[in-house]
Amino acid sequence: MPSQEPPRRRVPGPARPARPRPASAGARSARPAPRPGTRRPAPRPPARKPRTIKLGSPRPRLRLISVGLTLVMLVFVGRLLQVQAVHADAYAAKAAAYRYQEYTLSAERGEITDRNGIALASSVDAYDITADPKLFTPEESKVPDAPEQAAALLAPLLGKEPAEIAKKLRTPKSRYTLLARKQTPQVWNQIRDLKRVYGQKAQEPGGTKVNLLGGILSEPSSKRVYPNGELAAGILGYVNAEGRGAGGVESMLDGELAGKDGKIRFTQSNGRQVPTAGSQGTPAVPGSDVELTIDRDIQWAAQRAITEQVRKSKADRGYVIVQDTRTGEVLAMANAPGFDPNDLSAANSASMGNAALQDAYEPGSTSKVMSMAAVLEEGKAAPDTHVVVPNRLHRGDRLFKDDVDHITWYLTLNGVLAKSSNIGTILATGQLGATQAESNRILDSYLRKFGIGSPTGLDYPGETSGILAKPEKWSTSQQYTIPFGQGLSVNAMQAASVYSTIANGGVRVEPSLVRGTKGPDGRFTPAPEPAKTRVVSEKTARTLAEMLESVVDDREGTGTRAAIPGYRVAGKTGTANRVDPELGRYKGYTASFAGFAPADAPRVTVYCAIQNPTKGSYFGGQICGPIYKKVMEFALKTLHVAPTGREAPRLPVTFDPTP
Amino acid sequence: MSPAKGPLKGRAARLGRLMPSGPSSAARTPFVLLVVVLLGGGLISLLLLNSALNQGSFKLRELKDRTTELTDEEQALQRDVDAHAAPDALERAARRLGMVPGGSPAFLGPDGKVLGVPSAAPSPEPSPTPVPAPPTEPPAAPPATSVAGTDPAPTDQLQQQSALDTSVAGTDPARTDAASEADPAAGTAADTTASGATVPPTTLPTTSGR
DSSP: OTTTSOHHHHSOOTTOSSTHHHHHHHHHHHSOOSOHHHHTTOOOOGGGTTOOOOOOOHHHHHHHHHHHHHHHHHHHHHHHHIIIIISHHHHHHHHHHHHEEEEEEOOOOOOEEOTTSOEEEEEEEEEEEEEOGGGGSHHHHSOTTHHHHHHHHHHHHHTSOHHHHHHHHTOTTOSOEEEEEEEOHHHHHHHHHHHHHHHHHHHSTTSOSSOTTTTEEEEEEEEEEOTTTTTTHHHHOEEOTTSOEEEHHHHHTHHHHHOBOEEEEEEEETTEEOGGGOEEEEOOBOOOEEEESOOHHHHHHHHHHHHHHHHHTTOSEEEEEEEETTTOBEEEEEEESOOOTTOGGGSOGGGSSOHHHHOOBOOGGGGHHHHHHHHHHTTSOOTTOEEEEOSEEEETTEEEEOSSOOSOEEEEHHHHHHTTOHHHHHHHHTTSSSSHHHHHHHHHHHHHHTTTTSOOSSOOTTOOOOBOOOGGGOOTTHHHHGGGTOSOBBOHHHHHHHHHHHHTTTEEEOOBSEEEEEOTTSOEEEOOOOOEEEOSOHHHHHHHHHHHHHHHHSTTOSOGGGOOTTSOOEEEEEEEEEEOTTTSSEEEEEEEEEEEESTTSOOEEEEEEEEOOOSSOOOHHHHHHHHHHHHHHHHHHHTTOOOOOOOOOOOOOBOOOOO | OHHHHSOOOHHHHHHHHHSOOSSOHHHHHHHHHHHHHHHHHHHHHHHHHHHHHHHHHHHHHHHHHHHHHHHHHHHHHHHHHHHHHSHHHHHHHHHHTTOOOOOSOOEEOTTSOEESOOOOOOOOOOOSSOOSOGGGHHHHHHHHHHHHTTOOSOOOTTTHHHHHHHHHHOSHHHHHHHHHHSOHHHHHHHHHHHHHHHHHHHHHHHHHHO
């Protein structure tokens, strides 16, 4: 435009109406003037005519406008750059957050099953019942006592006190309260039906138009259930409120059990998925199922027997371990008192662990079998070696005695074990080395080979390895007490493993609790083979098994109550002085019994221990012997182990001192 | 305005020459129809497609709800089965039938040889709560003893079945039979558990995605 017309002519002065016409007419022929009419009817009043106003040059104005426009455009461009280039990601993310909705798909936790695939722990759907207290205020609900009315309806369904629920519904200035956790879908369905009924009632003519239960909501969640209740609770452990393992196998194998949460992302519109937009995400990977070596039925029998005896004896606690002697698999590991993992709020925290692995205690006479193994393996004595056992024996700084006061006994080495003589054991292990220090070292090496003082290999959380001092550090009295099982600590699994080792021909198979895992693809991955180590020769193991038979089948043996008619049973009683963990000194007893059957073709080891029995007998043969018998009978029946039918050797227990 | 009325001049005339002139309107109708049909058809098919997708999403939601419902039901039934198959419950049920824990096991071989020492089971002590009806109790016990033969002890309440099977069987092939037939309750429990284990992985994304 400026090229066609000089800029000063564009704004014609009102004083000269006639003159510009030819010029503008010429211009019009080329291009019609945009607003010819508007200019025309605005002639200035004639009064102004004489005043010729010198108009300012339009150039600065145009410049001003163009500068202004440029500035505005610059701002726009700048902002554009900022939005599109500099902060593009942030804005894109903001848009996505608005457009997409993302949910976590929680992975289903794997099951824990017994060796036959029977579920011991599984996960089910559950609902957390929540409420919006604002909808229960008199203003919102149009009823003065809405919380009380609702609480009266909900209390029987949720199994809670109406007052408690009403109090939660009255929470002031809140829009969320948790009424009950982990309710079954059936409970939520009942509440939903109630809601529907009340909703219809409210809509009827004469109703309040407000649903009384409209403020009751639910959140889907998942619940861990233990279908057998207390059964094997000590082994299984429990999960915390987030559903992660917090104890026992649940925590030990949490990584395998938990699986991997997935995610789903879809385009949303008002909270609903837009079906045409598609969705993306990763599906959740369910956790693996864990198969334990536990046999549910044997576990039940063991748990029942020990619970009953612990109650009868008013004992602190008791453990029973059943182990397959050939494979080292733990068939049962029972603790008493136990707990119900379905209801942790009622559980006593002291009984929530797996005491059979977490308690270290002095085993007492059941560990004499290791001393005998050392003596036999070193060739220092045979089962018929004569041992003269005096009434008292002075060693180190102490005077040792046996359980019962007796005149001098004339026993064979077999008799020392059968009658569980402490003095006889001290005398026998004294033969191990030329000096006491050497004897200590040799005995220590055997104890360690049997697995004392080291972890059992189960990798169980909180497991103790027991206490066995280095032989150089054994105190004066320790070097005489360790042979008969005082002055060292073990856990029940270690003690059971000693007997399994002898039963397995002298080869120690590391105990195992997990058979394998079954992944989400259904493929079973067996657990790694347990480590095997030879501890004593097969001959020594066989001899020891025969000696252990005398404990049970000899008239003078201490374990006669464990005898099973028709079977050859090997076993050993134990009655140890117990270190009271609170007092830090000996108080009370630990009664125990360990053994395996059939003695000549061992299949099952059963170990039982009862801590601090305060009522009735405290002798291992008296209170643990019957448990051993009950559990062993049950295990033999369950595993279909028939008696071998061979005669027991009946090794001599005593000898005639007259030459 | 005034220039439009008269003959086209200048640029307008040139532009006018570009327009098709003459009786070509007859040929134009099918084309217009085609375009209209194409556009209309496209629109309608898009609409149908969309509503089909929408319907699919409704169906999906419905099926998801149904899956959830069935999963809930399955889990509730499983809970009932577990409650009945739990060893404690089995023991109580067995005692109600007048069974007692058996003594030490005894086995009868195929050659008639008895392994173990069979003993008579202690007669069930009268339970403090008169749960078993007196007339039903005697018939329950005798069959057990007559079947057992050499092992008159109705062995342990849980393993009653298996122990009887085993005491008759003895040899290895029969023993595996006994093992598979034994303890029907535990067997069912195992089966149902197995099916329960296979179903959740498929239902999982739906249940948690709802």
